Amino acid sequence: xxxxxxxxxxxxxxxxxxAVPAQAATIQITIDNLVxxxxxxxxxxxxxxxxxxxxxxxxTATARNGDFDVITPPKKTVTSVLTKAGAIEYYCRxxxxxxxxxxxxx
Amino acid sequence: MFIRxxxxxxxxxxxxSAAVAQGTKPTDPQIAHIAYTAGVIDINAAKQxxxxxxxxxxxxxxxDMVRDHEAVNxxxxxxxxxxxxxxxxxxxxxxxxRQATEKLAELDKLKGADYDKAYVANEVAYHKxxxxxxxxxxxxxxxxxxxxxxxxxxxxxxxxxxxxxxQVAAKxx
Ligand SMILES: [Cu+2]
Numbered sequence: 623x624x625x626x627x628x629x630x631x632x633x634x635x636x637x638x639x640x641a642v643p644a645q646a647a648t649i650q651i652t653i654d655n656l657v658x659x660x661x662x663x664x665x666x667x668x669x670x671x672x673x674x675x676x677x678x679x680x681x682t683a684t685a686r687n688g689d690f691d692v693i694t695p696p697k698k699t700v701t702s703v704l705t706k707a708g709a710i711e712y713y714c715r716x717x718x719x720x721x722x723x724x725x726x727x728x
Numbered sequence: 729m730f731i732r733x734x735x736x737x738x739x740x741x742x743x744x745s746a747a748v749a750q751g752t753k754p755t756d757p758q759i760a761h762i763a764y765t766a767g768v769i770d771i772n773a774a775k776q777x778x779x780x781x782x783x784x785x786x787x788x789x790x791x792d793m794v795r796d797h798e799a800v801n802x803x804x805x806x807x808x809x810x811x812x813x814x815x816x817x818x819x820x821x822x823x824x825x826r827q828a829t830e831k832l833a834e835l836d837k838l839k840g841a842d843y844d845k846a847y848v849a850n851e852v853a854y855h856k857x858x859x860x861x862x863x864x865x866x867x868x869x870x871x872x873x874x875x876x877x878x879x880x881x882x883x884x885x886x887x888x889x890x891x892x893x894x895q896v897a898a899k900x901x
Binding site: 655656678679680696714715716717718719720 | 792795796799800802803881884885887888889891892895
């Protein structure tokens, strides 16, 4: 087959597959007593993380590579959508001893 | 730096030497007072830094300290109320407060980058000293389970602050 010439049906099917991705999930990560739990989470691009902060302190979930920086006010839940793949180590900027890992599949 | 560190450590290690001399541990009302006082001291130092610091990271760090220590001290007050415990002043609290007042006066004489460096260096040393006291004296001596658990949370927060202060200090160099 000549490169660059796909039958229209194949193109339509490919586009269709891309337009209906695997269902996006909502994943909860709890912050309690300065601990992210679970400490290791597997997710994929498009998933929503619900950050549930049970502490009386403000925390952050800050990616070491700069991909995200979520501020979680005391006793509040905030959500963020994962937009980039990668194995991301993240930490709290205010309490750098708080560390965890989020592995985001494309 | 050495003098600052040893002053803070000396104040907190008084606790252990006093306890050894008398063969007694601090009581829960005394522990609550010491922990609360340690928080107030850091809040006062931070308030001075908010008005004096010139570096924006140092100022932001000081704001973090006020916010966190006020939140923890509020929790401590709620707990002692719930437990019907009246925090009891004691020699360790008094020594800590006196040395903190001296430190504030000393820092007050400094300006600009000198002040910023001295404040952050003292924050590292102070949190280190408080962590040592929490780990070796206050937590093991606490008899009420809820007080012990609050002190354990306090230790994690203070360890976080120490690391944060070390990062800020490293950036000032
Ligand atoms: Cu935090």
